[in-house]
Amino acid sequence: xxxxxxxxxxxxxxxxxxxxxxxxxxxxxxxxxxxxxxxxxxxxxxxxxxxxxxxxxxxxxxxxxxxxxxxxxxxxxxxxxxxxxxxxxxxxxxxxxxxxxxxxxxxxxxxxxxxxxxxxxxxxxxxxxxxxxxxxxxxxxxxxxxxxxxxxxxxxxxxxxxxxxxxxxxxxxxxxxxxxxxxxxxxxxxxxxxxxxxxxxxxxxxxxxxxxxxxxxxxxxxxxxxxxxxxxxxxxxxxxxxxxxxxxxxxxxxxxxxxxxxxxxxxxxxxxxxxxxxx
Numbered sequence: 001x002x003x004x005x006x007x008x009x010x011x012x013x014x015x016x017x018x019x020x021x022x023x024x025x026x027x028x029x030x031x032x033x034x035x036x037x038x039x040x041x042x043x044x045x046x047x048x049x050x051x052x053x054x055x056x057x058x059x060x061x062x063x064x065x066x067x068x069x070x071x072x073x074x075x076x077x078x079x080x081x082x083x084x085x086x087x088x089x090x091x092x093x094x095x096x097x098x099x100x101x102x103x104x105x106x107x108x109x110x111x112x113x114x115x116x117x118x119x120x121x122x123x124x125x126x127x128x129x130x131x132x133x134x135x136x137x138x139x140x141x142x143x144x145x146x147x148x149x150x151x152x153x154x155x156x157x158x159x160x161x162x163x164x165x166x167x168x169x170x171x172x173x174x175x176x177x178x179x180x181x182x183x184x185x186x187x188x189x190x191x192x193x194x195x196x197x198x199x200x201x202x203x204x205x206x207x208x209x210x211x212x213x214x215x216x217x218x219x220x221x222x223x224x225x226x227x228x229x230x231x232x233x234x235x236x237x238x239x240x241x242x243x244x245x246x247x248x249x250x251x252x253x254x255x256x257x258x259x260x261x262x263x264x265x266x267x268x269x270x271x272x273x274x275x276x277x278x279x
Contacts, residue, residue, distance in 0.1 A: 091172030
C-alpha cells in the first residue's frame with residue numbers, strides 16, 4: 001500500500017467530511033468502489049476494502065479502471081456527431097473529470113443530460129456540480145424500476161421521448177443478477193425510446209478464473225456483479241444496428257491511437273463495450 005493509500009485508509013470518511021444524511025458508509029457502494037479505483041476521494045473504508053480485494057485478483061485493475069472513462073468520452077463524442085442531443089446516463093457514478101454533459105455540451109451546448117444512480121451520494125455531489133447548468137440534472141433511482149426513471153418529472157423536464165435519445169448503460173447491467181431479468185429490463189427501456197435512439201453499453205466479460213474470482217468478491221460484498229459470456233452480452237444488442245467495431249474490449253472501441261489487442265492486460269479484457277442504434 002502506498003503512503004497516500006495509508007492516509008486515505010486511516011479514516012472512514014473522505015477528506016474528513018461527514019457523509020450525506022441517509023448513507024450507510026459501512027455498506028460498500030459500486031459507485032464509491034469505482035471512485036477509489038480511478039483515484040477518487042469520495043469513498044469509505046468498506047468501499048476500499050472491496051476494491052483492494054478486487055485488485056488482489058487483478059493487479060492491473062487500478063491502473064486500467066480509467067478505460068471506462070476513456071470509452072465514455074469517445075462514445076459520447078461519437079453520439080453527438082450522429083446528431084444526438086439527449087442523453088440518459090443510468091448508473092452514472094460519482095462525478096469526476098469530463099463527465100457526459102461536459103463532453104457533449106463542449107460540442108453541442110444545447111444538449112440535455114440526465115444522470116441516474118441509486119447511490120444517494122451521487123445526488124449530493126451531482127447537484128453541487130450541476131447547480132448552474134439548467135440543461136443537466138441528476139436523480140436518485142434504480143435501473144430495476146424503469147417507471148421511476150422514465151416517468152420521473154425531472155427526467156421529463158429535460159428529455160423528450162418523442163425524439164432520439166442516447167441511453168447510456170456503462171458498467172451497470174452486469175450489476176443486475178440473472179434472476180432480476182436484465183434482458184427484460186433493457187427491452188423495457190429500449191421500447192420507450194423512438195427510432196433513431198442509441199444504446200451505449202459496457203459489460204463485464206467472463207474470461208476464466210480471474211473473472212470468476214472477481215465475481216465471488218463482488219457477490220460477497222454487495223450481492224451484484226455478473227461476468228457474462230460474450231454471447232449473453234451480444235444478445236442485449238439483438239434488434240439493434242451495432243456500429244463498427246462492434247462488441248469489443250473497451251480500449252479497442254475506436255481508440256485515438258492504434259492498440260495491439262495482444263498487448264491488453266487481464267483487466268483490460270474484463271469488459272466489453274458497444275454502441276448500437278435502434279432502427
